[in-house]
Amino acid sequence: MGKSNKQKLSAAQQATLLATLKLRFEKNMPRHKGLDWEEVETRLKANGDKLWSLQIMEETGGEPDVVGFDKKTGEFIFYDCSPETPAGRRNVCYDREALDARKEHKPADSALDMAEAMGVxxxxxxxxxxxxxxxKFDLKTSSWIETPAAIRKLGGALFCDRRYDHVFVYHNGASSYYAVRGFRGALKV
Known part of the structure; x- marks a missing residue:
């Protein structure tokens, strides 16, 4: 995946994505109580680079949806809301440093590099x-999360999942990767 999140979608791609997002918005109203789709759509149409990021979130299995509104910045907040961590973003270590440190059996990419390339x-x-x-998300998978610098400096990284009806935060070596671990993105528009 290239590092250019400045790409634009064609009119047809925009229409398809907006229809998908609208349908998801309407099917999951408890995620965004008090928010109006028309306001979200207006904001999305005015921010083509963010639409491109949402398209990549969608293409990689994230099922992005509006989860809130930041009153300080006036932006809508999107998260990946797929039931499990996005399938197109699994099997990655935490960051470039961890990827470069692996001597063999390197994964194809890292979570932070992919997120940056996606603009999330x-x-x-x-x-x-x-x-x-x-x-209830990540009942069978897990997702890398932003890791504090002090933990990362010592070689670790954090990930989360939901088991036994509780959310757990774990640690692992940043260079580890698993077929069931990916990452969820956040995007403000």
Whole structure:
């Protein structure tokens, strides 16, 4: 995936994506109580680079949806809301440093590099816990989350999942990767 999130969607791609997002919005109203689709759509149409990021979130299996509104910035907040961590973003280590440190059996990419290329950020622990208030996610998979610098400096990285009806935060070596671990993105529009 290239590092250009400045790409634009064609009119047909925009229409298809907006229809998908609208349908998801309408089917999942508890995720965004008090928000109006027309306002979201207007904002999306005015931000082509963000539409491109949402398209990549969609293409990689993220099922992005509106989960809130940031009153400070006036932006709508989207998270990946797929039941399991997005299938097109699994089997990746945490970051470039971890990827470069692997001597053999390197994964194809890292979560932070992919997120940057997509124009999104990894969910923080707080954001991940907020997402879990909207439904039950990652019952069979896990998702890398933004890791504090002090932990990363020592070679670790954090990930989350939901088991036994509780959200758990774990640690692993940043260079580890698994077929059931990916990452969820956050995007403000």
């Amino acid at each position: 950020s990894l969910l923080t622990e707080e954001q991940y816990r907020a997402l879990q208030q909207l439904g």
